[in-house]
Amino acid sequence: KAGVTQTPRYLIKTRGQQVTLSCSPISGHRSVSWYQQTPGQGLQFLFEYFSETQRNKGNFPGRFSGRQFSNSRSEMNVSTLELGDSALYLCASSLAMVFNEQFFGPGTRLTVL
Amino acid sequence: TQLLEQSPQFLSIQEGENLTVYCNSSSVFSSLQWYRQEPGEGPVLLVTVVTGGEVKKLKRLTFQFGDARKDSSLHITAAQPGDTGLYLCAGAPGGSYIPTFGRGTSLIVHP
Numbered sequence: 001k002a003g004v005t006q007t008p009r010y011l012i013k014t015r016g017q018q019v020t021l022s023c024s025p026i027s028g029h030r031s032v033s034w035y036q037q038t039p040g041q042g043l044q045f046l047f048e049y050f051s052e053t054q055r056n057k058g059n060f061p062g063r064f065s066g067r068q069f070s071n072s073r074s075e076m077n078v079s080t081l082e083l084g085d086s087a088l089y090l091c092a093s094s095l096a097m098v099f100n101e102q103f104f105g106p107g108t109r110l111t112v113l
Numbered sequence: 114t115q116l117l118e119q120s121p122q123f124l125s126i127q128e129g130e131n132l133t134v135y136c137n138s139s140s141v142f143s144s145l146q147w148y149r150q151e152p153g154e155g156p157v158l159l160v161t162v163v164t165g166g167e168v169k170k171l172k173r174l175t176f177q178f179g180d181a182r183k184d185s186s187l188h189i190t191a192a193q194p195g196d197t198g199l200y201l202c203a204g205a206p207g208g209s210y211i212p213t214f215g216r217g218t219s220l221i222v223h224p
Contacts, residue, residue: 004155033212042115043156043201043214056210090155102146104155 002027004093004105012111018079021108025072025093031055032074033102034066037088049074050096078110086112116140117202119215126192127223134187134218136202145185145204147176150217156201159187192222 005024013019025032033056034046045058049068066076072093078085088109092102118137126132136145144163148156160169162178162185169176173196175188189196203214 035214042216043203045212045214058211092155101158101161104148104157106153106155 004091004103006089006091006105006108008108009106010109010111012113013081014113015081015083017081018077019081019110021076021078021089021091021110023074023076023091023093023105025074025091026103029093029095029103030072031094031096032068032072033092033094034074034076035090035092036060037090037107038086043090046076081112083112086110115216116206116213117204117215119200119202119218121218122216123219125221125223128193129191130222132189132192132220134189134200134220135184136186136215137184138206139183140206141182142204142206143182145178145182145202147185147187148201148203150199150201151197156199189220192220194222194224196220197222 007022031050033048035043036046037043046060046064047054047066048056052068063079068074088107090104090107092104094102116138120135144161146161147159149159150156160176162176165180165182167178173190177186199217199219201214201217203212205212
């Protein structure tokens with residue numbers, strides 16, 4: 001069974017730009033969660049999608065948004081990038097609930113210059 | 114304020130030593146998960162503990178969930194270089210659907 005895939009793996013952007021990250025969950029998994037990981041704050045929950053609906057949301061500004069498609073693939077968008085958005089963005093999929101066994105992708109390393 | 118406090122933050126030991134990593138909170142968790150993350154990769158789930166007082170073993174790793182479900186520990190016996198990585202505990206406090214992670218314990222095992 002293929003694991004969670006994320007594209008791109010690395011991305012360099014400049015302040016003010018926007019970025020879209022993609023995540024393909026494990027086949028059959030309907031829940032996709034996004035996390036931001038930084039050395040200072042650790043791993044923080046952004047949001048979770050289930051059956052194309054945002055089910056849970058963490059404490060991040062509205063510049064961070066996402067969506068899920070009917071095939072469970074998910075995208076995350078960050079608008080008006082700031083230097084502090086530089087981080088590893090991780091996607092995780094699970095069968096049903098976010099607290100079930102989550103399988104993480106390798107992440108997208110975003111650098112904002 | 115971090116909901117899940119992990120200690121120690123860093124650990125550097127020699128192969129063959131034993132170690133314990135702690136994950137503490139003032140909140141009650143319905144379950145806690147432990148993950149290991151290697152550089153350049155996403156976290157990999159090691160175990161989920163659900164019942165207060167529960168002990169689970171995974172080869173040389175022993176996980177324990179506190180009786181009050183507010184804390185957990187991970188004990189590694191005879192550590193090996195392959196155990197090197199960032200160990201994270203995670204869960205959602207009672208009544209919440211927002212998962213929270215500890216800052217992690219970075220473990221280096223020297224051959």
